[in-house]
Amino acid sequence: MKAIETTATINDQGQLALDQPLELAQRRRVRVIVLISEEDEPDPDDTPNSVVMDGLRQGFHEALTGQTIPLSQMWDGIDAE
Template structure:
């Protein structure tokens, strides 16, 4: 089994939209694990704006 980590958005209908293509070459069933952050939790892959501006 191969694991691919990416980001996505869940819309108001509960549908998942990936931020970029997975580049999978054939149709297949997959298992999905969704990690939801708490409201006060900073996403680990999102650098705060202050740090980006300082760079």
């Protein structure tokens, strides 16, 4: 079985409307698991645009000014099994 994660909206009739179409080769029946955030639980997909833009600006600045590390060093200290 293959899993695909995507986002959707539940309309007034209780039906799911996917934000993006699924790229599948053929029509078929699927199983759906719906995860709904609790009222006081922030949605991880709701990062404010200003926060995202600040992160992108910082990343571009670091890349342009040479404040980078080799990819091979990024794995140092990570215990992969």
